[in-house]
Amino acid sequence: MSEPLAIGVDIGGTKLRVAVVDTEGRILERRRAGTPAGDAEGLIAALRTVITEVGEGRLPVGVGIAGLVTADGTVRYGPNIGVRDLPLADALHEVTGGRVVVVNDASAATFGEQRFGAGRGASDLILLTLGTGVGGGVVVGGRLLLGRGGFAGEVGHLIVAEGGRTCPCGNRGCLEAYASGTAIGDMARERLVDLTVESTLREVRDPSGPQVSTAAAEGDAFARSILEEAGRWLGVGTAALTNVLDPELLLVGGGASRATAPWLLPAARASLQSHLVGSQWREAPRIELATLGDDAGVIGAALLAAEHVQGRGTVPTGLAT
Numbered sequence: 001m002s003e004p005l006a007i008g009v010d011i012g013g014t015k016l017r018v019a020v021v022d023t024e025g026r027i028l029e030r031r032r033a034g035t036p037a038g039d040a041e042g043l044i045a046a047l048r049t050v051i052t053e054v055g056e057g058r059l060p061v062g063v064g065i066a067g068l069v070t071a072d073g074t075v076r077y078g079p080n081i082g083v084r085d086l087p088l089a090d091a092l093h094e095v096t097g098g099r100v101v102v103v104n105d106a107s108a109a110t111f112g113e114q115r116f117g118a119g120r121g122a123s124d125l126i127l128l129t130l131g132t133g134v135g136g137g138v139v140v141g142g143r144l145l146l147g148r149g150g151f152a153g154e155v156g157h158l159i160v161a162e163g164g165r166t167c168p169c170g171n172r173g174c175l176e177a178y179a180s181g182t183a184i185g186d187m188a189r190e191r192l193v194d195l196t197v198e199s200t201l202r203e204v205r206d207p208s209g210p211q212v213s214t215a216a217a218e219g220d221a222f223a224r225s226i227l228e229e230a231g232r233w234l235g236v237g238t239a240a241l242t243n244v245l246d247p248e249l250l251l252v253g254g255g256a257s258r259a260t261a262p263w264l265l266p267a268a269r270a271s272l273q274s275h276l277v278g279s280q281w282r283e284a285p286r287i288e289l290a291t292l293g294d295d296a297g298v299i300g301a302a303l304l305a306a307e308h309v310q311g312r313g314t315v316p317t318g319l320a321t
Helices: 040-055 105-116 181-191 209-217 221-245 257-275 295-309
Strands: 004-011 015-022 027-034 061-065 074-078 083-087 100-104 125-130 134-140 249-253 286-289
Touching: 004 040, 004 105, 004 295, 015 040, 015 295, 027 040, 027 295, 040 061, 040 083, 061 105, 061 295, 100 105, 100 295, 105 125, 105 134, 105 249, 105 295, 125 221, 125 257, 181 209, 181 221, 209 221, 209 257, 221 249, 221 257, 249 257, 257 286
Parallel strands: 004 061, 061 100, 125 249, 249 286
Antiparallel strands: 004 015, 015 027, 074 083, 125 134
16 A cells, blocks of 8 residues: 655635645545635634644645745635635644645646646646636746745736726736636626527526536537637637746646536637747647646645655745745
8 A cells, every 4th residue: 555645735615625645646535624714713723633633743734725825834815715814834833743835726736737637747837727716826847836925826817908807806807807617607698688699598597607618518609609718818818828938738727627628728729829929930838628626736735745845846945844
């Protein structure tokens, strides 16, 4: 039987996913618990309990959480969890023996995909996660890019249309406002105001992203056109990222990715090619689906913790221990 390497924790808005991961990225044990959203003390207590149950203080712990996370493991702003300025790494110091890393959840998922998912073997890649919003992460030269303050990788807030659609972050024209699951539902509702549009979605009172994807799968041409438009915007965003970072691979994951892929990805690939600087003289990076699903975050977080404790050069410096 393989030996456990580290514990990975993925803190979602409603659930805590916890896993013991081995050296090959396999999950040996899983736990789930409710997330005490809006209750910092309750969240810390729940984490301490589940970490103690699965690790007994002998394994390093990696934690991924949605929001802005500093290099020392402080959650500056976690809107989905309802916490601000939470020194999470410090709070878990005792139960982890100080061997803890806290990062943004999409950054953790990016590292998981790069090490043991669809990005295995790629030293330069970008992951975009499509769900309620658009998250992501960047690996450059085999190292996860966190930036000076720990806030790198917010690919969903790349401005693709100055003065465009309003994004939940408060800015206008962000990629998230055009390519997220939420944006897909919004675009469908807006277009259905035109009474000449024919679609089965007219039978739905308030179409959402998943309902648009279902209609597309059932042959609805209008629904497919919405997904293709989201894909074109995704291509605009990935072209900008490629112009700056020149990755060999672009991965698309998240809850909205697989159902939309038959229409979104071809449109994204074509749009990327048309917006890429010097496209006639270079090969555009591949755009593929991520493969680890919900496990990407816990696997990536565990690997980050293990490799940081081991002093490996594949993780950023400055992470809390």
